[in-house]
Amino acid sequence: MKLILAGSTGHLATEIIRQALPNPAITSLICLARRNTTLPPNTSSGPNLSKFENKFKSVICSNFTSYSEDVKKELEGAGGCICRLIAVTPAKLNTMPFEETRKICQDYAAYGIETMAPLASTTKPFRFIYVSGVNAERDQAKKPWILGEYSLMRGKTESLILSHAASSNNTIQACVAKPGLIDVPGLDSFTAGIGKTILRTVVGLPKVDVRQISACLVDQAVKGFEKETLLNEDLVRIGEMLLADQENETS
Template sequence: MKLIVGGSTGFVATEIIRQALSNPAVTSIIALGRRETPVPPNAGPGADETKLKSVLLNDFENYSDATKKELAGADACIWTLAVTPSKYKSFPWDDVVKVCRTYTAKALETMSQLPRGDATKPFRFIYVSGVNSERDQSKKPLILGDYCLMRGAVETLVLDYATQSNGTVEACIAKPGVINAPGHTRPLWQKGFYALIGLPNIQVTEIAASLLDQAINGVREKDTLSNEDMVVMGQRVLAEREQEKAGVVDN
């Protein structure tokens, strides 16, 4: 399977790539970003670094023919590119909307129309959103209201595109809460704020494992994954990998 990781130098994307390098089901990884994407640290002894190719894109509203050629043949994309809730006030609102909505729409449209190795299977687009994103535009959240409505509208855009594709696109929305990892620290005020509003937690290894599972095996039970869905799925997938490694060692 050829996998595209959009926003490839980010926190979650780096872990997705790290795990994909060791996953035999993934034969090629296109790391799409504005900066060169290095091989993640601690890739592991089973990692095949030759699977990774960094593709630079300076303008996410315009995909050159050369870029399209690199993306062609992909079976799935995990799209992590966005302005996060903790940083969105640092940018003009129009820029936040452009990164979160316009770039996502353009990526989905462009990638889904490229030729694939097996055209009988749908192109899988996994969109990483957030736990408090609201699709119902009449229900503005009290906290980060405009931002949550905007991210919810993007979720609807992605799902509607898949529905209208006549089976050529399969979409999944991931709605994680606070994503943690060993050594990944946050300011005390941010930790307190997240605790105050009751955001659920997930480990970066868990969300990466669950998103990879969706990209490889397809969207099965539901097209929207809650934080708890991904915790359960991620822990199961990670446990299965450990069992597979142990089986190889025992043999």
């Protein structure tokens, strides 16, 4: 199966690439981003990723609301899924006007599902995973007290993706993943670590380890969705189970 990872240069994407490449069900991994995606460095416990280099392709896209013909060609025949990770995370909200954030988080995702699904393999429904966040609010009448406008915009995007799939006559299946804070061991700076601790303790955000969420998303992309919305607790539960199975197999 050909898997497309859109937004392949980010923190979560790097771990998804590490876990997707050794997966025998994935025959081709298209890494779509505005800049070159490189093979992640090997970890001490993981396999040597250069063994799977032939499955890996970096595709640069300069416009995420109008793909060039060359980009479309690379996306053709995706048998299963796109895992969509392009976003402006709350930590970067202050770096641009909100309208730009909305365009990146919402317009790019809506254009992505509309454009990629017709290019996919026609033998099976096209699977689309949209990675959102625990605080995204679909009910536009309920503005959360923290990151209100951002949470409503991300919730509206979830609804857009799900309703696009619902009206596709089962040619598209969509899933929304709603992680809390994603823990990337060894990567967070001291300041980011303090910020995350405050968010966990004061705001009560749940957390998920980057390996757990990545294992879960790769598995759901390959085998199909357990449910339409995967909450943080689902991502932890499924990811933990898959990682424990992998450890048992190797020991």
